[in-house]
Amino acid sequence: MPAIATTSNKGSFKIVFLRNRVLLLKIAIHLLAFLPLLGLYLLAFTEQLGADPVEEVIHFTGIGGFNLLLISLLITPIAKKYRQGYLLQTRRLLGLYSFTYAMFHLLNFLAFEVQFDLELFFAEILDRPYITVGMAALIILFSLAVTSITSIRRKMGKKWQKLHNGVYLALLLVALHFFWSVKSDIVEPMIYVAMALFLLSLRKDKIKRWFK
Amino acid sequence: MLIKTKKSYQLSEQQVTDEAVYHSRRELLKKLGYLGAGSLLAQSANASPLDFFSSKEEQVFQRQALKYRPSEKSSQILTPEAKITSHNNFYEFGTSKSDPVENAQAFNVNPWQLTISGQVDKPYTLGYDDLFQRFQLEERIYRLRCVEAWSMVVPWVGFSLAELIKKAAPNSRAKYVAFETLYDPKQMPGQENRRIGGGVQYPYVEGLRIDEAMNPLTFMSVGLYGKTLPAQNGAPIRLVVPWKYGFKSIKSIVSIKLVEQKPPTTWNILADKEYGFYANVNPEVDHPRWSQASERRITTGGLFARNRIATLPFNGYGEDVAQLYKNMDLRKNY
Numbered sequence A: 001m002p003a004i005a006t007t008s009n010k011g012s013f014k015i016v017f018l019r020n021r022v023l024l025l026k027i028a029i030h031l032l033a034f035l036p037l038l039g040l041y042l043l044a045f046t047e048q049l050g051a052d053p054v055e056e057v058i059h060f061t062g063i064g065g066f067n068l069l070l071i072s073l074l075i076t077p078i079a080k081k082y083r084q085g086y087l088l089q090t091r092r093l094l095g096l097y098s099f100t101y102a103m104f105h106l107l108n109f110l111a112f113e114v115q116f117d118l119e120l121f122f123a124e125i126l127d128r129p130y131i132t133v134g135m136a137a138l139i140i141l142f143s144l145a146v147t148s149i150t151s152i153r154r155k156m157g158k159k160w161q162k163l164h165n166g167v168y169l170a171l172l173l174v175a176l177h178f179f180w181s182v183k184s185d186i187v188e189p190m191i192y193v194a195m196a197l198f199l200l201s202l203r204k205d206k207i208k209r210w211f212k
Numbered sequence B: 001m002l003i004k005t006k007k008s009y010q011l012s013e014q015q016v017t018d019e020a021v022y023h024s025r026r027e028l029l030k031k032l033g034y035l036g037a038g039s040l041l042a043q044s045a046n047a048s049p050l051d052f053f054s055s056k057e058e059q060v061f062q063r064q065a066l067k068y069r070p071s072e073k074s075s076q077i078l079t080p081e082a083k084i085t086s087h088n089n090f091y092e093f094g095t096s097k098s099d100p101v102e103n104a105q106a107f108n109v110n111p112w113q114l115t116i117s118g119q120v121d122k123p124y125t126l127g128y129d130d131l132f133q134r135f136q137l138e139e140r141i142y143r144l145r146c147v148e149a150w151s152m153v154v155p156w157v158g159f160s161l162a163e164l165i166k167k168a169a170p171n172s173r174a175k176y177v178a179f180e181t182l183y184d185p186k187q188m189p190g191q192e193n194r195r196i197g198g199g200v201q202y203p204y205v206e207g208l209r210i211d212e213a214m215n216p217l218t219f220m221s222v223g224l225y226g227k228t229l230p231a232q233n234g235a236p237i238r239l240v241v242p243w244k245y246g247f248k249s250i251k252s253i254v255s256i257k258l259v260e261q262k263p264p265t266t267w268n269i270l271a272d273k274e275y276g277f278y279a280n281v282n283p284e285v286d287h288p289r290w291s292q293a294s295e296r297r298i299t300t301g302g303l304f305a306r307n308r309i310a311t312l313p314f315n316g317y318g319e320d321v322a323q324l325y326k327n328m329d330l331r332k333n334y
Helices: A002-019 A023-044 A053-079 A085-113 A118-127 A131-144 A150-156 A156-164 A168-180 A187-201 A205-210 B019-023 B025-031 B039-041 B099-103 B163-167 B210-212 B266-270 B318-325
Strands: B113-118 B124-127 B138-145 B151-162 B176-181 B203-207 B219-224 B238-240 B253-257 B294-295 B306-309
Touching: A002 A023, A023 A053, A023 A085, A053 A085, A053 A168, A053 A187, A085 A131, A085 B210, A118 A131, A131 A156, A131 A168, A156 A168, A168 A187, A187 A205, A205 B210, B039 B176, B099 B219, B138 B238, B151 B238, B163 B210, B163 B219, B163 B253, B176 B210
Parallel strands: B113 B253, B151 B294
Antiparallel strands: B113 B124, B138 B151, B151 B219, B176 B203, B176 B253, B219 B238, B294 B306
């Protein structure tokens, strides 16, 4: 009987989908985060990024890393509100991609902007406040990335959560870094600052508890 | 009975994109965020396979060949024309470097009026054709150093600003020269919309001291690479002051006024701690947010070009202009 056959097919498809939804989400994150990065460098290497590919790759990885950081911090509020606990399993991957983009952002600056002039590289990081705060944010993201390995996380116990609350500080520093870096067009950075503050406001109870 | 039938090419009101949306379509695309691979491709200066919004019918800005005296051979490597015409800071057409080439194609520069007025005995006005006929055109290969620490080498075509000023017979009260860009929000989306124009106060204004303006190096450009200027490079006429940061070289000029007092200048109004009136290229005085000691010279080569070079005082033109500032503290007068 064809009718019953279809229903059971649909049913089993749904079950397979639900069982593997975390895996499917992770595949989607890999594709959506990795392919643009690959595309960016393919265009850059084939001289299709305009007259100054250096500026393009720096901006793209910077904004991309910020977007991924915002998305990673949006997961918990959404998972809580819609009671979709499985979503929490995507946070680590999103956070790692955010760190990856930020790392490429810095490497672009080192390799293509200052072109391995290490004296200039360190002078710029120390002398320019907007680069200093960006570097501080990257160091925080780096410490979160290396402690994201499950065995390290277990060893750290309660300290792990304390360290990983540092992501909120990193978020503020990244927003400041962006705001400070532009010449005059502050509308876009303002939107990003507003999004960052919104994500922090969703955690106001948690943040209030630290100061009690 | 009158029956109105619609031809397939006639669009109904609701099919026509609102003009503001149309002009900001690339901004909108970018706002879709980095998740859309299209946003990446929209950044590239040339139409790409995923560039859904460009069509073949789109207007292309027309350039004409110019008659001019060619420059002496230069040992400097020129920046390719494609790069000079696709990497522009011209916020009237958008703040991203690739915005002007995309948004300025329909810019109408003919008719044009450039008035020379103020403290002069013979004020006059130049029309579009006058810009190319009134003065003997010559080519000058100049380095252009942007305050953002990149530079290009550009073969400009034009004439000395001094010739243009002398014709107006300035009087003894003419101490400064004030320049103004066209103000036409209908044609310049950045003037109509603060978001597109980067929050700059328009019209764009610039200024020079009279002795700077009369220096033989100071140039009015009406062309580059042998043809009239592309819209995105400041058609039909722009200033080129090669020993100053690029923002002094104001584009699409409609007014040159000889004045007694130091005139206001756009970037100085916006951020006076970062951009001074003089804005002479100076490796010793950093921009508060980045070093000015070196620059990336954009010529041939892409991402891997090893093109970082030391920045020279007065962009290498000190021999001709350093005496203009001999008793001045250039740290204070940045």
